[in-house]
Amino acid sequence: MSNSEAALPPQRDWSFAPPEEDARPSLPEVNASVAVPQGGLWIRRMLAFMGPGYMVSVGYMDPGNWATDIAGGSKFGYTLLSVILLSNLMAIVLQALAARLGIATGMDLAQACRASYPRPVNFVLWLACEAAIIACDLAEVIGTAIALNLLFGIPLIGGALITALDAFLVLFLMQRGFRFLEAFIIALLIVIAACFIIQIAAAAPPLAGVLGGFVPSTEVVTNPAMLYIAIGIIGATVMPHNLYLHSSIVQTRAYERTTEGKRDAIKWATADSTIALMLALFINAAILILAASVFHANGRTDVAEIEQAYELLSPLLGLGIASTLFAIALLASGLNSTVTATLAGQIVMEGFLRLRLPNWARRLITRGIAIIPVVVVTWLYGEKGTAELLVLSQVVLSMQLPFAVIPLVQFVSDKKKMGAFAIPRYVAAIAWLIAAIIVVLNLKLLFETFFG
Template sequence: MVNEKQQEHKHFLTTKLNGLSLPEINNTVSIPKNAGFWKKLLAYSGPGALVAVGYMDPGNWVTSIAGGAQFGYLLLSVILISSLIAMLLQYMSAKLGIVTGLDLAQAIRMRTGKKLGIVLWVITELAIMATDIAEVIGSAVALNLLFRIPLLLGVLITVLDVFLLLMLTKLGFRKIEGIVSVLIATILVIFLYEVIMGQPVFSDILAGFVPHKQVVENKSALFLALGIVGATVMPHNLYLHSSIVQARQYDRENREELKEAVKFARIDSNLQLTVAFVINCLLLTLGAALFHGNGDHLTTLGSLYRALSDKAIVGAIASPVLSILFAVALLASGQNSTITGTLTGQIVMEGYIKLSMPVWARRLVTRLLAVIPVIICLLLFGDSEEVVEKLLIYTQVFLSIALPVSMLPLTIFTSSRKMMGEFKNSLLVTILAWALTIVLTGLNVYLIMSTFG
């Protein structure tokens, strides 16, 4: 029986789709042979950083800080639960890519017809566009706050990010991973400094990680909690991770090397998502320590920027330096997310509809899909931060729709012995994955209804 299942898995691998995922980076990062644990971990580290970016993008910021401003440390438990969910989903995504040699888009396309594949591509593309809109807005607002560049011009400037990414790609994928890691470290240091300046009560922070019934009983707290979950678990990250883990040069036919690649991908992912968890906790702690009681006034990124230098709100520690550091972190976050969003757009376009076009054209199309709605909004309703940041609310709707489309097949594929062989999910992981798929789908439906309500 075991041999039959192994043969079935081997047959699947030999009959899968032709074409590598992200061919320009696939199998390009060397792994040292016969090296120690830490040296190999360093070689495998990198994809986790690009994935972690999606869990700390500008779309999270207002929700997390406003959560702290309105409810103190109450919602830290929600960030903890969301981060644990993210770790499980990203592990499954990385494992799918390593074991099958397919990214999630390719795997779904292989199991669906052409028409359904196009429908799923459109839904996923809308989710990526929604994510990219948040990054465009974050970068444009940061440029406006730092250099007084008009928002419309700032949005147009973000198109140049695509050509920056093309230039970085020429230097090698390892360089992109390094730059992203530096930007993440910048965000971490800035918010750690601002939280220390806010002098939060450590015992209150620890108490916030214990789930409390008030999260469910208070409608406002529940809505913010759902917003945190919705902004944390990003569908595009599942496509991204399943592709970029294949950049490493491990033997695709060697069982032991596959096991090693899966192990180090899990460690890399969990370490980087822990950093994202810490940053999200710092955001909420910043809101609780500095703005508790003023949450109703903190509705935009600009209002948060101004509040940090307002002594009437944050007291004696108020300083233009805090505001500037906040805007610098916002710009770093926007740039990070731009890189990963553009890569994901390429992955789903090639995986779902096998569209072949020059790399620069694919990436330019992906960025324009995000920029055009923001430009239209600015032209119709005025060049103000309140106008563009309202878009952030509605982008979450697209993400809510796309999440089940990504989670459901990921759970099915990674639980299949035919696709995964001995690497298929354990019974416990399968049960957890199905439970999360059902619960998160229900929560996202509720979030959509609440948003329009």
């Protein structure tokens, strides 16, 4: 197949899709826009597929993660590192399945749901996903506003209003091309990683304590306070809208739309997301380790707010620049998350509703919905209210996970729909186990919240 043929938009493969189903590809403006070399060294093909995984990893280290990781580390030490590891392993499996779905079928998860489920079911799934995106956006607004306040002294309400301008940042990046967008994301990820490497080196946490934290503990389930933060960590790590996002952006590569070409693309896309999510594991673990080694070790088990962490970090760590590095990483995290949430919102709206809005309009609507509660809560309750709102947003995200995970696992394990690309039975068993864990944890959280 020639390069020009390989760059053609993919055709829908699923036999269960109704004849009238719109054949418009996911994110048509960038679909199959990134060239993939057909020969040469394997490293060139791997580099061509690098990018989508890092964009997805952004959602696993957004400001919502910071709140839950700081609260978990300061209150319970290194214990919840096992939850971060577990949730990251879940994420690696689920994102690999999302990439497989997009490459094998030429549809993103939202389009696949529309083609498979009745309209009422799709409407509920769309509402759940929109709620997740708004909850994620809420965390980004709060995190960015806090970073602007810490670095430049801008009041939280003013910072929240300024975040509305990021709609134009996304528009600018998209106009420059998808590779430019990926480069922007990766550059900010490097900034975040560098900031935490310096802080962890200064904190010098005990190796035995850190390694012990990765060993699962039954206390996580039996302690209601720990369970609440643990589910918040899972909600902040395994992001429902990321499954929709990944199933779409892997299709930006101009791989051959043949059985062999798709199989090769799935291999490289899985490697890309796995490597990128290991970086996310490092960042999330670093935040919790920093909180445990600096706050918990010094008896400050009450630190649950980002502002508190900023104020105490430099004095307790003995490194003057530590607090500034912390705030810079937070700002980079907020900016990064804003880009991927915008794309996810576009994918979900177009996939479920076939409704297309200009990127800036979609972004302003979503961001506007997120800004209102932040402004109101900040006005009424101040910084403490925004901190609680931030953790709550991550629990809301976790509640939406089953609405994305269950359809995804159902699709990729069905041979009638996936054909040669259906996952093996043992992988399906692992995926269903992950879905079951998520559902059970959420039910337990609901019981504890209303009856505990």
